[in-house]
Amino acid sequence: NRFRKLDLTDSDPHFVVVKRIFFDHPYSSLTFFIIVLFIILFVNMPLIMIGILGTVLLFCSLFFLPHVVGLQAKRIINIALVLYILNLFEILFWYFGNYARIYVTAESIVALFLIYKYGIAGFKKWKKDVHSFVKLFRVLSTVLFLLFSIAFLSSLFGFMNLAVLTLKIGVKTVAIVVIIFSAYIILRTIILAVVEIGRSNDYRLMTNRWDKLEKRSIQLLKILAVFFLIKFMFQTMEIYRPVMNWLRSFLEHEWEIGTLQISIGGVLSLILILAITFGISSFIKIIIEDEILVHTKLPKGVPAAISVTIRYFIITLGVLMALGAAGIDLGKFGLLAGALGVGIGFGLQNIVNNFISGLILVYERPVNVGDTIEVENLMGTVNRIGIRSSNVRTYDGAEVVVPNGNLISNQLINWTLSDNKRRVELKVGTAYGTDPNVVLELLKKVAMNHEDVLKTPEPRALFEEFGDSSLNFRLLFWVPFEMGIGAKSDIAIGVYNIFEENNIEIPFPQVDLHVKKEDENQVKGSDATSDKTPSDPIEASESETGPDK
Structure with a gap:
């Protein structure tokens, strides 16, 4: 009823499957489901009870399975149902001596006819784009024809045990495949219905996990289907107990x-x-x-x-x-602990250091998932804190794996540990001659009018110093951390625009060069003196001391 109330249409594939099984055929699907649970819970049942329940399961699957797989499934189920019922009546003829041999021979002939006419020959008329279940039975029909041929020949030549065994394997193989596949379809449909109901209820716990739950549940269901298929096939071939005994001895x-x-x-x-x-x-x-x-x-x-x-x-x-x-034996771990201590002393120091650092990060909490940190010229957001290392996503989009020891032993800046606010500083200079009081008012006005700037603490405009080429000011304002770069850019443009409106000049560094003109006679005198000065040090020495005599 809860599934009916969902706003789903025939365009949704899950709704179509649930509708075809539980809405269109509620009694057959529910009966099939209850009998399957009964067989799983009560393993040791009389053979006649198993035969009756198997017949009911095949009869129920005849109603809902063709609507999911296709009309070809109806022919497959009819073959399985006829062969299964014939095999059940085989028990009665064993009380009449030689009539049992005649019945087994006739049963194998009917099986060969049905498999060849409606299986091997009938499959050739079907289209290639059929359900995987039909393709499986197409391959299986060849194996079944071989088994029923062996049963027919064995009954003719008097090998009744072989004939009965091969006939039973062939008949029950068809029935087991149909029943297990029908059970898989029923349980898979229940999973799809539960997932759709869960999505509509919007559970916080399962948000973005329903698809994964559906995928894993269907995978588990397939594994169980294969397990029960193998188990029932071994039981049919009467090798289940020997195989289990061998497996138990091998494992032990x-x-x-x-x-x-x-x-x-x-x-x-x-x-x-x-x-x-x-x-x-x-x-x-x-x-x-x-x-x-x-x-x-x-x-x-x-x-x-x-x-x-x-x-x-x-x-x-x-x-x-x-x-x-x-x-x-856990008592032998004392020796192992000693050996581990030696190993730690030699080669596992960093691993143990990172592990202990991870515990410190978890319990002391200097860093939390989602914090923005800066360590060793690395700045980014912490995505995960693991046992040995932590993941930091930088603002360039890189995922950096940082050992936990680095976060503990090095200087760490956590920008968002206590809150998500940061202070931004903007420096600007104005030309000499500008009224500093007017500049301070304009700077504060630009900051107050920006939507990302926090009102508490209030923005502050400060006169910093008399610079070489300008009057230098500082504008300090607080913004949410993630808005810092964009807000600083917007306010810088706003400062430029408001200075332009008020004819306030933003100067650039200037250097004044003063050229002094000297007296012309002084210049000539200095030139004459420079001409008398010897250019070669050796010549100067000779002119002062004379030649060596």
């Missing part, structure tokens, strides 16, 4: 590596527990940060610290459980 077999004993099953348990642990950790992060702590009035950075603490606790607990499941 232990290998000794020094004093350590491990098994394949232990390693797989280790991997599975770790995967579940990290999955739960990611889910807890989403729940705590995006749904629970977002509604609490905690200081900035505290929700992230709480989330990280819980996640680290879960991961530590999961790792310990995984090691225990793998058969590793």
